[in-house]
Amino acid sequence: MNNPALWKHLFRMRALAIRKDISTNSLVAKFVALFPEHYDDSDATFNASSRWRAAIRRKLVGHMPETPPKVQLILAPTPLHRLKNLSRETHLDLWIKRDDLTGFAFGGNKGRKLEYLIADALNQNAEVVTTCGSSQSNFIRQLGAACSKHGLVCAAAAMHLPYDNAAGKPTGKHIGNSNGNVLLDEILGIDMHIHPDDDWEVLYTHAEVLAKEYETKGKRVYRVPVGGSSPLGAYAFYQAAQELTAGPFDWIVTASSSGSTQTGLAYAFDGTPTKIQGIACDPEPEIANDFAEIGYGLAQLLNHPRQIPANEYRLDFNSVGAGYGMASEEGREATELMARQEGIFLDPVYTAKALAALLRLAKTKQIEGRVLFWHTGGTPAIFADNQPNAIAG
Numbered sequence: 168m169n170n171p172a173l174w175k176h177l178f179r180m181r182a183l184a185i186r187k188d189i190s191t192n193s194l195v196a197k198f199v200a201l202f203p204e205h206y207d208d209s210d211a212t213f214n215a216s217s218r219w220r221a222a223i224r225r226k227l228v229g230h231m232p233e234t235p236p237k238v239q240l241i242l243a244p245t246p247l248h249r250l251k252n253l254s255r256e257t258h259l260d261l262w263i264k265r266d267d268l269t270g271f272a273f274g275g276n277k278g279r280k281l282e283y284l285i286a287d288a289l290n291q292n293a294e295v296v297t298t299c300g301s302s303q304s305n306f307i308r309q310l311g312a313a314c315s316k317h318g319l320v321c322a323a324a325a326m327h328l329p330y331d332n333a334a335g336k337p338t339g340k341h342i343g344n345s346n347g348n349v350l351l352d353e354i355l356g357i358d359m360h361i362h363p364d365d366d367w368e369v370l371y372t373h374a375e376v377l378a379k380e381y382e383t384k385g386k387r388v389y390r391v392p393v394g395g396s397s398p399l400g401a402y403a404f405y406q407a408a409q410e411l412t413a414g415p416f417d418w419i420v421t422a423s424s425s426g427s428t429q430t431g432l433a434y435a436f437d438g439t440p441t442k443i444q445g446i447a448c449d450p451e452p453e454i455a456n457d458f459a460e461i462g463y464g465l466a467q468l469l470n471h472p473r474q475i476p477a478n479e480y481r482l483d484f485n486s487v488g489a490g491y492g493m494a495s496e497e498g499r500e501a502t503e504l505m506a507r508q509e510g511i512f513l514d515p516v517y518t519a520k521a522l523a524a525l526l527r528l529a530k531t532k533q534i535e536g537r538v539l540f541w542h543t544g545g546t547p548a549i550f551a552d553n554q555p556n557a558i559a560g
């Protein structure tokens with residue numbers, strides 16, 4: 168697809184494509200499949216008269232997959248701005264995408280995913296939405312709020328500290344089991360079922376039992392995977408990339424856990440020089456396989472020309488600390504730096520670790536140039552109780 172003339176023409180079609188939520192990559196792939204006679208790879212020319220071009224455009228866009236329906240929850244685009252002081256500190260041209268400021272239910276990356284997931288639930292005439300997560304889950308909080316807004320019951324299976332059996336249950340500064348998101352979940356009236364701490368697989372089973380209980384009562388249930396990470400969740404982040412009007416960026420750095428944030432961004436920038444660096448907040452290296460799976464579904468949704476394999480997801484595991492849900496010393500330092508240099512708050516489980524890793528990668532020159540830190544929210548967890556030393560020291 169190395170045809171500059173074709174890219175130039177398709178770039179002009181981009182405004183149209185964006186209105187229809189179509190990526191330029193998908194446009195090119197579709198174009199080549201539909202009109203090989205107008206595409207000459209050998210002499211790199213775009214081979215059609217202007218009359219034909221108009222006809223091609225109409226036909227091409229007509230062939231693109233339908234945009235998934237969405238409900239409106241967040242106030243997008245979220246702010247995008249430069250971090251002047253931290254740029255100086257890190258020797259980067261450092262920017263931030265403020266998904267902590269979505270304007271919905273205390274912010275966070277999940278609002279984007281929920282716009283598509285809730286629309287899907289409503290299309291399927293669901294009455295109850297079930298999911299699972301930790302008791303301080305930012306996703307459950309935002310799901311609860313989205314359900315409230317759309318007349319759905321939200322039910323969740325949770326553990327204070329779900330963990331991966333292979334990695335073992337972490338010990339250290341747990342962020343706390345009350346207040347923070349727990350308090351907000353109570354206010355929202357989520358049907359919350361707390362189970363003893365155990366492996367994630369056990370938690371998924373609890374969520375399925377909960378869904379079945381509602382079905383036994385005759386309710387139509389929509390099951391949402393942990394963190395809203397389905398192809399639809401990833402689609403939301405694929406779309407979010409269109410908000411980066413200040414690009415291009417050399418790097419985008421984001422906290423990564425259930426994966427649809429990083430997967431969506433990876434597809435949005437596939438084939439471009441922008442690199443997506445996920446900072447893992449879970450210790451399990453095999454999460455990249457989950458990301459690939461989510462991505463295969465997204466590729467289908469988008470009609471994307473290729474599927475991104477697991478080994479292409481850039482994931483840094485060096486800032487997980489004691490484990491998922493545990494605050495880290497490095498994260499505390501990063502939180503203080505961001506607050507004291509820029510007046511912006513991070514959360515202890517995700518964004519603090521992501522910034523800590525960004526600072527480390529900048530120091531060792533593994534990331535350079537124009538860098539975007541995607542703030543994925545989570546700030547209510549700052550106010551979780553029982554966290555001596557978790558944030559303050």
Ligand SMILES: Cc1ncc(COP(=O)(O)O)c(C=O)c1O
Pocket residue numbers: 275276304305306394396422423424425426427428429514517518543544545546
């Ligand atoms: C604040 C915050 N940041 C980042 C993430 C990770 O996003 P994802 O689950 O899409 O990988 C989460 C997920 O729970 C989160 O709550």
